[in-house]
Amino acid sequence: MRTSTLATLALGAAGAASAAVVKRASGVTPVSVKGNAFFAGDDRFYIRGVDYQPGGSSDVADPIADEDGCKRDIVEFTKLGINAVRVYTVDNTANHDACMNALADAGIYLVLDVNTPKYSLNRADPNPSYNAVYLQSIFATIDAFHGYDNTLAFFSGNEVVNDPESSAAAPYVKAVTRDIRSYIRNRGYRQIPVGYSAADVSENRLEMAEYMNCGSDDERSDFFAFNDYSWCDPSSFQQSGWDQKVKNFTGYGLPIFLSEYGCNHATRDFDEVLSLYSTDMSPVYSGGLVYEYSQEPSKYGLVEINGDSVSELTDFTTLQSQFAKATDPQGDGGYNSTGGASGCPAYSSPNWLVMNDTLPAIPDGAKKYMTQGAGTGPGLDGAGSQNAGGASTGTATAGSGTASQTGSSSSSSSTSSGTNAAVSIKVPEWSFAPLVCGAVVVMSTLFGATLL
Ligand SMILES: *[C@@H]1O[C@H](CO)[C@@H](O)[C@H](O)[C@H]1NC(C)=O
Ligand SMILES: *[C@@H]1O[C@H](CO)[C@@H](O)[C@H](O)[C@H]1NC(C)=O
Ligand SMILES: *[C@@H]1O[C@H](CO)[C@@H](O)[C@H](O)[C@H]1NC(C)=O
Numbered sequence: 070m071r072t073s074t075l076a077t078l079a080l081g082a083a084g085a086a087s088a089a090v091v092k093r094a095s096g097v098t099p100v101s102v103k104g105n106a107f108f109a110g111d112d113r114f115y116i117r118g119v120d121y122q123p124g125g126s127s128d129v130a131d132p133i134a135d136e137d138g139c140k141r142d143i144v145e146f147t148k149l150g151i152n153a154v155r156v157y158t159v160d161n162t163a164n165h166d167a168c169m170n171a172l173a174d175a176g177i178y179l180v181l182d183v184n185t186p187k188y189s190l191n192r193a194d195p196n197p198s199y200n201a202v203y204l205q206s207i208f209a210t211i212d213a214f215h216g217y218d219n220t221l222a223f224f225s226g227n228e229v230v231n232d233p234e235s236s237a238a239a240p241y242v243k244a245v246t247r248d249i250r251s252y253i254r255n256r257g258y259r260q261i262p263v264g265y266s267a268a269d270v271s272e273n274r275l276e277m278a279e280y281m282n283c284g285s286d287d288e289r290s291d292f293f294a295f296n297d298y299s300w301c302d303p304s305s306f307q308q309s310g311w312d313q314k315v316k317n318f319t320g321y322g323l324p325i326f327l328s329e330y331g332c333n334h335a336t337r338d339f340d341e342v343l344s345l346y347s348t349d350m351s352p353v354y355s356g357g358l359v360y361e362y363s364q365e366p367s368k369y370g371l372v373e374i375n376g377d378s379v380s381e382l383t384d385f386t387t388l389q390s391q392f393a394k395a396t397d398p399q400g401d402g403g404y405n406s407t408g409g410a411s412g413c414p415a416y417s418s419p420n421w422l423v424m425n426d427t428l429p430a431i432p433d434g435a436k437k438y439m440t441q442g443a444g445t446g447p448g449l450d451g452a453g454s455q456n457a458g459g460a461s462t463g464t465a466t467a468g469s470g471t472a473s474q475t476g477s478s479s480s481s482s483s484t485s486s487g488t489n490a491a492v493s494i495k496v497p498e499w500s501f502a503p504l505v506c507g508a509v510v511v512m513s514t515l516f517g518a519t520l521l
Pocket of ligand 3 (some may be wrong): 427464
């Protein structure tokens with residue numbers, strides 16, 4: 070959806086104890102990128118998932134640190150037939166072993182947003198917010214999750230660019246993506262795919278995708294994802310315009326998936342599920358994540374959570390039967406094994422306001438994390454990073470994000486540090502929910518322009 074509500078929340082989650090990631094033999098094969106697709110071993114991997122953040126943006130809590138809630142919900146995930154969940158906010162000081170291992174036992178991967186409401190870029194004034202305090206927090210989140218085989222991917226940002234004007238912030242999104250990839254390599258971690266979750270902004274959707282995949286290898290993403298609410302039932306592959314998106318993204322060199330989908334303007338038939346996992350889309354798309362698991366004020370939920378119990382809503386049953394019908398395409402689904410870089414889009418006012426292809430340099434104060442590690446993160450209770458000082462000065466040279474070492478850290482021990490969770494949970498625009506109690510709520514002013 071093209072709008073996003075960036076909520077900065079003041080909240081008080083108790084910092085959980087720091088603990089080493091307990092890695093153990095899990096039933097899941099780590100996912101990697103080949104050409105424009107994901108693979109688990111030799112098998113093409115399609116994301117069949119839901120967005121998972123009980124409490125939404127108004128009650129930010131780490132669902133992966135909540136063992137009981139996690140186990141309660143895994144029962145439903147299994148019934149639904151999914152293989153992935155996306156979580157928008159975690160506490161990088163908490164212990165995630167129990168939930169991550171239970172998810173792995175159920176064959177479920179995690180797609181994780183590394184930002185939290187208080188530790189994230191400020192799209193309106195990105196330069197000061199791109200600082201060492203911010204990077205320390207997101208690197209601490211990487212430390213907390215890299216050791217699990219079922220960590221599928223990291224989102225470096227969510228809907229930071231949410232209209233033509235905010236495209237000026239794109240170099241910062243790309244710099245953060247570069248820094249996370251560089252951190253993973255410098256620390257010697259498994260090369261967990263890193264990419265951005267874009268808003269579906271029709272004016273610059275393609276430019277954003279090309280931009281995140283252009284330039285030197287250290288500056289390019291591992292995949293591209295976007296939120297898409299344009300298929301509103303009753304609809305079809307053609308009527309929704311999804312056929313045009315497949316056409317326009319044909320030849321794009323990275324995996325693409327939908328980081329949120331599931332228009333709720335009318336009764337949801339979830340017919341888009343059948344298209345998404347068919348050969349109409351599989352040469353270009355690698356599945357997606359339905360928004361969202363729990364019922365929140367925006368009314369996208371599949372289930373209603375009430376303490377220890379969960380009741381399935383009509384949408385749950387509908388989606389469950391569509392997933393059951395939508396088997397994966399045969400073989401490799403016609404993916405493009407070549408992959409490769411895009412050209413950088415040219416400056417084009419008013420829709421694409423990136424002046425040139427140069428990225429901001431990593432803030433000086435953050436360089437040491439590459440060699441020393443990030444240490445303990447701020448968790449969800451930290452003071453926040455947006456105005457913390459220590460911002461980037463100067464521009465980077467191509468190749469600056471190439472790992473200068475390949476850390477010695479073994480995948481079996483990492484610090485689960487941090488404290489802070491800054492997440493940008495996207496709330497659909499047509500949600501009139503009283504969002505958040507907290508600090509800042511920025512609503513997109515472009516509401517409706519691209520809604521179908
Ligand atoms: C596809 O690309 C064409 C040409 O650039 C553009 O006019 C059209 O809006 C795009 N359609 C979609 C759905 O992105
Ligand atoms: C495969 O990807 C490469 C690199 O992006 C591109 O040049 C080529 O046209 C693609 N082939 C197809 C059939 O899409
Ligand atoms: C690129 O654009 C930025 C502003 O976005 C500017 O600060 C920088 O000097 C430009 N770099 C070059 C090489 O033109």
